[in-house]
Amino acid sequence: MTGTDDRLQPADGPAGAEAGAAPAPACTLVIFGAGGDLTKRLLMPALYNLSTSKLLDDKFRVIGVDRGQADTGAWTHALTETMQSFTKDKTSEFHTPKIDEAAWTWVTDRLQYQQGDFSQQEVFAEIGRAVGGGSAIFYLAVGARFFGTVVDGLGKAGLLKQDDGVFRRVIIEKPFGADLPSAQALNAQILTQADESQYYRIDHFLGKETVQSIMAVRFANGMFEPTWRREYIDHVQITAAETVGVEARGSFYEPTGALRDMVPNHLFTLLSMVAMEPPNSFDAEDVREEKAKLVEAIRPMAPDDAVRGQYGAGQEAGHDVPGYRQEPGVAPDSHTETYVALKVSIENWRWAGVPFYLRTGKRLRGRQTEISIHYKSAPYRMFRDTPVDKTTPNVVRLLMDPDQGLETQFDAKVPGPQMRLGRVATSMRYKDYFEERPNVGYETLLYDCMIGDTTLFQRADAIEASWRVVQPVLESWGRGEGSVEPYAAGSQGPAGADALLERDGRSWLALPE
Ligand code: BG6
Numbered sequence: 297m298t299g300t301d302d303r304l305q306p307a308d309g310p311a312g313a314e315a316g317a318a319p320a321p322a323c324t325l326v327i328f329g330a331g332g333d334l335t336k337r338l339l340m341p342a343l344y345n346l347s348t349s350k351l352l353d354d355k356f357r358v359i360g361v362d363r364g365q366a367d368t369g370a371w372t373h374a375l376t377e378t379m380q381s382f383t384k385d386k387t388s389e390f391h392t393p394k395i396d397e398a399a400w401t402w403v404t405d406r407l408q409y410q411q412g413d414f415s416q417q418e419v420f421a422e423i424g425r426a427v428g429g430g431s432a433i434f435y436l437a438v439g440a441r442f443f444g445t446v447v448d449g450l451g452k453a454g455l456l457k458q459d460d461g462v463f464r465r466v467i468i469e470k471p472f473g474a475d476l477p478s479a480q481a482l483n484a485q486i487l488t489q490a491d492e493s494q495y496y497r498i499d500h501f502l503g504k505e506t507v508q509s510i511m512a513v514r515f516a517n518g519m520f521e522p523t524w525r526r527e528y529i530d531h532v533q534i535t536a537a538e539t540v541g542v543e544a545r546g547s548f549y550e551p552t553g554a555l556r557d558m559v560p561n562h563l564f565t566l567l568s569m570v571a572m573e574p575p576n577s578f579d580a581e582d583v584r585e586e587k588a589k590l591v592e593a594i595r596p597m598a599p600d601d602a603v604r605g606q607y608g609a610g611q612e613a614g615h616d617v618p619g620y621r622q623e624p625g626v627a628p629d630s631h632t633e634t635y636v637a638l639k640v641s642i643e644n645w646r647w648a649g650v651p652f653y654l655r656t657g658k659r660l661r662g663r664q665t666e667i668s669i670h671y672k673s674a675p676y677r678m679f680r681d682t683p684v685d686k687t688t689p690n691v692v693r694l695l696m697d698p699d700q701g702l703e704t705q706f707d708a709k710v711p712g713p714q715m716r717l718g719r720v721a722t723s724m725r726y727k728d729y730f731e732e733r734p735n736v737g738y739e740t741l742l743y744d745c746m747i748g749d750t751t752l753f754q755r756a757d758a759i760e761a762s763w764r765v766v767q768p769v770l771e772s773w774g775r776g777e778g779s780v781e782p783y784a785a786g787s788q789g790p791a792g793a794d795a796l797l798e799r800d801g802r803s804w805l806a807l808p809e
Contacts (some may be wrong), residue, residue: 320746322355329437330360341390342738420453451489503737546625560762599772604633610785637793662808682715701725
């Protein structure tokens with residue numbers, strides 16, 4: 297992301313690669329976890345999209361590191377097959393009717409596979425020889441337990457030393473830590489090997505165009521921001537509802553659960569984008585400072601303000617689906633939550649007294665990521681002598697995925713002799729205004745790392761502040777307090793989530809069918 301005034305015009309190339317943007321400086325991208333899902337499903341399509349929009353330097357190269365016995369030919373072949381499969385799978389994150397042979401060959405010509413076990417120091421010496429003296433990005437697309445090991449290996453091999461005109465950067469995937477102490481320990485460990493400015497902690501929600509657009513909606517328009525505060529807003533709801541189950545990720549998900557998987561990272565990212573103060577500019581440090589300040593202003597949660605649930609068997613899109621405990625890699629008596637609903641409070645001048653309700657879960661009735669802003673009711677007095685018995689609060693919905701747009705809901709007069717009110721909505725979809733560009737969310741993030749723009753990456757202090765907020769809940773659940781409520785697959789989630797809002801006299805927006 298650059299700080300330019302792009303005005304969201306349709307542009308050539310993938311999202312994030314602004315029209316007229318220059319190719320990123322030459323570098324080698326070293327991917328740890330080259331044989332993994334993330335590389336196949338997201339990183340390679342993102343590199344392909346960057347190649348079609350000519351945003352990579354001719355000298356750009358990729359070195360894939362993994363344990364699996366393979367060579368460059370076999371790795372390239374496997375990646376090509378996966379890319380081809382996307383043309384047939386409309387449900388994949390990257391769907392395209394046809395792969396542009398020239399653009400994909402441009403990428404595959406630059407691939408090199410390096411077999412190696414990154415718990416052994418020798419592999420880093422080999423990577424060093426392959427990288428040579430140029431700039432490099434080390435992408436940690438590996439299990440979180442390896443983050444520290446890989447960074448140590450890179451540091452000890454001298455691969456994180458930067459010289460004039462040569463950068464060395466590390467992209468770290470989530471989850472960054474499993475709680476506050478482990479996040480603090482990981483930050484301390486990696487900062488012994490390189491400077492904070494060399495670390496790019498990724499949250500792929502920030503690669504989504506619709507999430508970046510929250511800043512444009514708020515700060516490029518005169519009509520939203522003046523009312524975006526406690527004087528006018530009753531509460532805010534943030535939802536990331538999924539219809540998929542845990543899929544083949546049972547062994548990752550079992551010790552993780554919905555809270556760690558989604559809240560301190562993705563949902564707090566949405567929360568900070570919607571609630572932060574206007575930054576002085578779109579410069580990385582200005583934006584990151586405001587986001588960090590916002591997270592620091594969230595009060596550490598009371599365990600009573602969190603509800604957790606786990607899906608049982610049910611129906612999804614007309615098919616029977618198993619419950620979480622029957623999924624592969626999941627214990628038959630598992631207590632891991634697949635759903636969480638939370639109430640959080642921000643203790644600053646703008647938001648004091650305005651609750652933010654967050655929910656996320658798997659195997660829910662509909663898929664939608666959105667933020668809804670619920671305004672306070674208008675005064676009723678002038679409707680007293682009319683058939684109107686109540687006014688309904690306005691709602692502004694920022695829709696992120698799969699519906700992408702903005703909706704406002706308000707009351708209008710029903711035509712006729714009497715004053716009666718009917719609920720109406722105006723609805724905007726980005727695709728009706730702007731050309732949809734191929735985007736898996738990682739294009740902007742990779743490009744930004746190459747050009748050294750940290751705006752969309754998580755700073756150490758903000759990550760620790762996020763864990764600090766949820767730490768009391770993690771500790772309470774760790775002591776076995778509170779129960780995991782069952783909910784049927786294909787439902788709206790556990791009853792306790794409704795009760796969380798009902799006790800405040802509010803209710804959730806319904807999930808889509
Ligand atoms: C990932 C989580 O970070 O985000 C997954 O590990 C989740 O469990 C996913 O499904 C949701 O991302 P998206 O982009 O599909 O909304």
